Amino acid sequence: MLAACAPFGIALGALKAAAPKGVDLSGRxxxxxxxxxxxHAAVTLARETMKEEKQDKxxxxxxxxxxxxxxxxxxxxxxxxxxxxxxxxPRPDPNTEEDAEPKESPPIQDxxxxxxxxTSPEEFAIQQEAEAFVLMTTDATDTCRTKRPGQINVPGxxxxxxxxxxxxxGFVMEVEPKNGPHNTVRYEIDKESGRxxxxxxxxxxxxxxxxxxxxxxxxxxxx
Numbered sequence: 001m002l003a004a005c006a007p008f009g010i011a012l013g014a015l016k017a018a019a020p021k022g023v024d025l026s027g028r029x030x031x032x033x034x035x036x037x038x039x040h041a042a043v044t045l046a047r048e049t050m051k052e053e054k055q056d057k058x059x060x061x062x063x064x065x066x067x068x069x070x071x072x073x074x075x076x077x078x079x080x081x082x083x084x085x086x087x088x089x090p091r092p093d094p095n096t097e098e099d100a101e102p103k104e105s106p107p108i109q110d111x112x113x114x115x116x117x118x119t120s121p122e123e124f125a126i127q128q129e130a131e132a133f134v135l136m137t138t139d140a141t142d143t144c145r146t147k148r149p150g151q152i153n154v155p156g157x158x159x160x161x162x163x164x165x166x167x168x169x170g171f172v173m174e175v176e177p178k179n180g181p182h183n184t185v186r187y188e189i190d191k192e193s194g195r196x197x198x199x200x201x202x203x204x205x206x207x208x209x210x211x212x213x214x215x216x217x218x219x220x221x222x223x
Contacts, residue, residue, distance in 0.1 A: 015165025015172060017131050017146040021149055023169050024128055025187055029216035030198050031122040036214040039119040039200075043112055048208045086146075113155060117183050118200040118212040126187070133164060133171050134189075154180065181207055194218065 127134035132145045144150075144164040151159045156176035164173045170188035181204030188197050196216040203209040 001100075012126045015146070015163060015167055017165055019128065019166050019171070020169055023166075023189075025126045025171060025189060025196065026128045026132075029123065029124045030219050031120075032215045032217050035195070039115050039212045039214075042118065042210050042212050043115040046114065046208050047112075049113035049208050051202070075100060089174040113179075114207070114210065116155070117181075117202050118210055120185070120200055120214050128171075133173075154183075156180070180204065 042048070048090045121137045125136040127136065131147055132143055135144075142152075144162070147164045149162050149164045152162050152175060154160045154175060154177050157180045160175055160177040160180075162173060162175045166172070170186045172187075172204070173185045174182070175184075176182045176223070181202045184201045185199075186197075186199045186201075189195070190197055196218070197213055198216065199211065199213045201209065201211045
């Protein structure tokens with residue numbers, strides 16, 4: 001269930017180099033799964049949508065020598081034959097078997113590339129500086145300087161320019177590879193709960209918009 005007090009979206013104006021007065025995201029943060037959206041479910045839905053859209057385009061495009069009869073004429077059975085009833089011999093679904101074991105989520109590096117892009121770490125620390133934002137995990141440290149954001153390596157697209165800065169009370173990182181989807185991540189603290197909301201968004205010409213909001217509890221105070 002997603003926290004009801006999560007109004008933040010990723011509607012951006014011009015990004016600012018410095019944080020607004022009184023805004024500090026520094027500290028250690030840990031994911032609260034019960035309050036967060038599921039990246040896997042969001043990407044699965046997006047891929048199903050893409051598949052359906054592709055099938056619709058194929059159905060609408062007439063093929064050479066295609067059967068142009070009405071649907072009821074194409075499905076009419078010859079005399080003496082009977083149309084089988086729906087689900088007359090369904091295949092067993094392994095996901096509904098009583099002895100089916102729950103599947104564990106694969107490591108982040110083995111997941112769908114789209115899922116990787118919208119899955120923020122389960123635990124990390126933020127060090128907020130005057131004109132820099134430092135994100136530290138157990139595996140890496142990423143520093144984005146608002147006036148000199150530099151480049152980042154995007155799997156499948158190589159080194160890509162990025163932008164980062166403040167949009168009101170939220171810190172935003174934007175990456176837009178050539179011939180790839182636009183990836184935006186926003187970090188913002190909810191004033192009422194004190195939780196950190198991390199909203200990851202993907203959008204492009206070939207994929208539907210994917211947006212995932214994950215909620216974090218503060219592990220300790222700012223360093």
